[in-house]
Amino acid sequence: MTRVLLVDDETLVRAALTMMLDGAEGIRVVGEAADGADVPDAVAACFPDVVLMDLRMPRVGGIAATRRLRARPNPPEVIVLTTFDTDENVVEALRAGAAGFLLKDSPPARIVAAVRQVASGEPMLSPQITRRLMAHVTDRADAARRARAALAALTPRERDVAVAVAGGEGNAEIGAALGMGVPTVKAHVSSILAKLELNNRTQLALLVHDAELL
Structure with a gap:
């Protein structure tokens, strides 16, 4: 059984995710938190294998919460689930230790598959995020080449x-x-x-x- 903690400041989002994930075989939602500041206590209380983490929350955002969580001994895996897919958010979330990055409009089957995949130790990015990340890396590489050529x-x-x-x-x-x-x-x-x-x-x-x- 894969145990999941939901972290999102929107009650309706947490309810929808709970309904979706509890209906999937081998997955159970074991806890919820409405802010990144509540993540440590929630993890200590319900021992999740995977945390579904929103980015924008009132007190502590998802990237900071992920960074703090992944710095702890034996942390759960983190999947960022958000409506904000800027290059900066993707890169910072992955640097913070997230194993997955999905958009909230991802098909339910993809979110379920991501939970299973990340719980098994494999990273998971939605196709559109993968394309954006590849473009970001390519843009950075091109910018570096141009800058080095100029400084030559x-x-x-x-x-x-x-x-x-x-x-x-x-x-x-x-x-x-x-x-x-x-x-x-x-x-x-x-x-x-x-x-x-x-x-x-x-x-x-x-x-x-x-x-x-x-």
Whole structure:
């Protein structure tokens, strides 16, 4: 028997999920929580194998609740079930330790299958989430390649200055770290911005971060 805890601030959603999952063979809803802040007590009370976790809740959201839960010894698996499918939400939920990410409009059979699959130790993403995640990774990889190609125009010294700028260091700090005077640092920064056709240090910092040099 796979034991499931439902975490969602909408009573009707929890009721619908309970009806769906309790009607599936080998699955039983053993507890509910209306907020991520209530998850630790609910887990301690009902010992679930899988937690179905909403993202947006009044006090503690699903990503924070998942991160805290997965940091505990022998935690249950977590499936995020939400209406919010932005790239940031998907990536942050998976980084927090979620084993699955489904949209609330997923067919009931897919949600049931996800509970069984995750309980058996296999991750589960809905097809549309998989496509979005692949596109996100591809976009990030393309951005990194473009940024690295742009930064290849810099001299090694200019590259050091660019990385220091992206690290939030001021001209005096950069000069002290790289053994040059402040006027020289300013000259390098101006040269870098001109070479890369950038307007300011913030754009330079973003480019360095896109290149994954920090």
